[in-house]
Amino acid sequence: MDYGLSETQNEIVSVAYQLMREKIRPVREHYDKTEDFPWPVVDAIRQADLFGVYLPEKYGGMGGGTLDLCLVVEQLSRGCGGIALCVAGSGLGTIPILLFGNEAQRQKWLPDLTSGKKIAAFAITEAEAGSDATAMKATAKLDGDHYILNGAKAFISGGKIAETYVVFATTNPARGARGIGAFVVEKGTPGFTFGKKEDKMGIRANPTYELIFQNCRIPKENLLYKEGYGLFVAQTTFDMSRPGVAAQGLGIAQGALDETLAYVRVRKQFGQPVSSHQAIGHMIADCSTAIESSRALLYATAKAVDAAVKPAMDAAMAKGTIVFDEMNALKVRRYTKESAMCKVLCSDTAMKVSVDCVQMCGGIGYMRDFPVEKYMRDAKITQIYEGTNQIQRNEIAAMVIKEAATHKL
Numbered sequence: 221m222d223y224g225l226s227e228t229q230n231e232i233v234s235v236a237y238q239l240m241r242e243k244i245r246p247v248r249e250h251y252d253k254t255e256d257f258p259w260p261v262v263d264a265i266r267q268a269d270l271f272g273v274y275l276p277e278k279y280g281g282m283g284g285g286t287l288d289l290c291l292v293v294e295q296l297s298r299g300c301g302g303i304a305l306c307v308a309g310s311g312l313g314t315i316p317i318l319l320f321g322n323e324a325q326r327q328k329w330l331p332d333l334t335s336g337k338k339i340a341a342f343a344i345t346e347a348e349a350g351s352d353a354t355a356m357k358a359t360a361k362l363d364g365d366h367y368i369l370n371g372a373k374a375f376i377s378g379g380k381i382a383e384t385y386v387v388f389a390t391t392n393p394a395r396g397a398r399g400i401g402a403f404v405v406e407k408g409t410p411g412f413t414f415g416k417k418e419d420k421m422g423i424r425a426n427p428t429y430e431l432i433f434q435n436c437r438i439p440k441e442n443l444l445y446k447e448g449y450g451l452f453v454a455q456t457t458f459d460m461s462r463p464g465v466a467a468q469g470l471g472i473a474q475g476a477l478d479e480t481l482a483y484v485r486v487r488k489q490f491g492q493p494v495s496s497h498q499a500i501g502h503m504i505a506d507c508s509t510a511i512e513s514s515r516a517l518l519y520a521t522a523k524a525v526d527a528a529v530k531p532a533m534d535a536a537m538a539k540g541t542i543v544f545d546e547m548n549a550l551k552v553r554r555y556t557k558e559s560a561m562c563k564v565l566c567s568d569t570a571m572k573v574s575v576d577c578v579q580m581c582g583g584i585g586y587m588r589d590f591p592v593e594k595y596m597r598d599a600k601i602t603q604i605y606e607g608t609n610q611i612q613r614n615e616i617a618a619m620v621i622k623e624a625a626t627h628k629l
């Protein structure tokens with residue numbers, strides 16, 4: 221299907237697809253088994269300039285937007301959703317700095333994240349604060365020119381390998397959801413250490429760690445935007461990053477189907493390729509239809525987000541102001557509902573398609589030395605992180621009901 225991608229975007233797809241075929245497919249089983257971090261693949265992604273496709277040219281990026289990030293994540297996830305997370309997860313940690321950082325903060329952190337020299341991570345979840353992030357216990361107390369951070373964050377993607385962490389902590393517990401701040405914390409800051417490494421079902425090429433902060437002093441200048449705005453930082457970031465999770469799901473679904481088609485066209489039973497049995501043909505049709513309709517919603521949403529945000533982004537780059545302030549000044553509408561829809565649709569597609577692909581391949585589909593079962597394990601996380609699909613559905617329903625109440629139908 222022709223989605224009207226620009227010449228640059230078509231080039232991004234082609235470079236990411238080639239990289240996936242040459243550098244990811246041959247090694248994905250190794251990294252899935254060992255849980256090592258794929259530094260040689262990260263090097264290849266850096267050399268191909270794919271970390272910064274969505275970031276402003278001012279900091280070394282290609283000046284694209286959410287759609288460009290999605291295109292990279294989709295193609296890399298087609299080979300391995302775990303390896304692709306080094307780009308998507310770093311994006312999740314970079315977007316808050318892009319949207320809420322002042323010029324000095326952007327200058328300080330974005331160039332290295334754009335080039336991929338450094339990887340970013342995003343830390344909001346705690347052991348007792350998952351879906352309800354406002355229950356977080358981590359604190360940040362102002363002491364002269366520093367904030368003192370205490371607490372622990374759970375299940376953090378890119379833990380230990382990332383250098384730049386956006387960490388959420390409460391500055392004023394009495395204010396609840398309005399008392400949270402977002403802080404950039406660099407690896408190596410005294411008082412910041414790593415706890416448990418998780419042993420996971422899927423996306424095993426990306427480490428998931430507990431982060432521990434014990435009297436960790438971070439400069440006051442590392443606060444993003446203002447005290448009390450942490451939840452805004454997280455929510456506005458999710459509007460732009462959830463399409464990235466959707467792209468990961470979409471790539472996983474497409475990759476599972478690619479591998480399955482290669483097999484069912486040559487595997488013969490009852491004297492004919494199993495793909496010619498109508499029951500298998502119908503599953504192929506349903507999987508392809510689900511993938512294409514998911515892609516259509518994702519690309520349309522990402523394009524709309526980019527068109528809405530671009531004037532604010534351009535103004536902030538030209539004037540050295542904060543992107544979020546320019547978004548407010550230009551009354552840029554939020555795409556929370558559509559981003560959540562993309563995440564739900566694409567991740568549910570990833571799960572359904574990958575389960576069906578195992579089924580279409582039969583016994584071999586269940587085996588670890590055949591690539592399809594890994595897609596099924598990798599797919600599951602896309603329904604869970606950056607807000608479970610139940611939480612996305614809560615948000616979608618709340619907004620649709622509100623729209624119905626305020627507009628005549």
Ligand SMILES: Cc1cc2nc3c(=O)[nH]c(=O)nc-3n(C[C@H](O)[C@H](O)[C@H](O)COP(=O)(O)OP(=O)(O)OC[C@H]3O[C@@H](n4cnc5c(N)ncnc54)[C@H](O)[C@@H]3O)c2cc1C
Nearest residue numbers: 342343344345350351375376377428604605606607608610
């Ligand atoms: C591999 C992995 C990587 C992750 N990476 C990161 C990361 O980089 N940064 C980060 O901050 N976090 C990360 N997370 C955390 C992730 O975002 C949370 O696990 C997720 O938001 C769910 O929180 P929870 O696990 O505490 O589940 P809970 O909130 O305990 O939910 C349990 C169940 O209850 C349901 N539920 C809860 N509340 C409601 C409700 N109101 N309505 C309906 N259903 C509800 C949930 O949908 C779920 O099915 C990661 C998690 C995993 C597993």
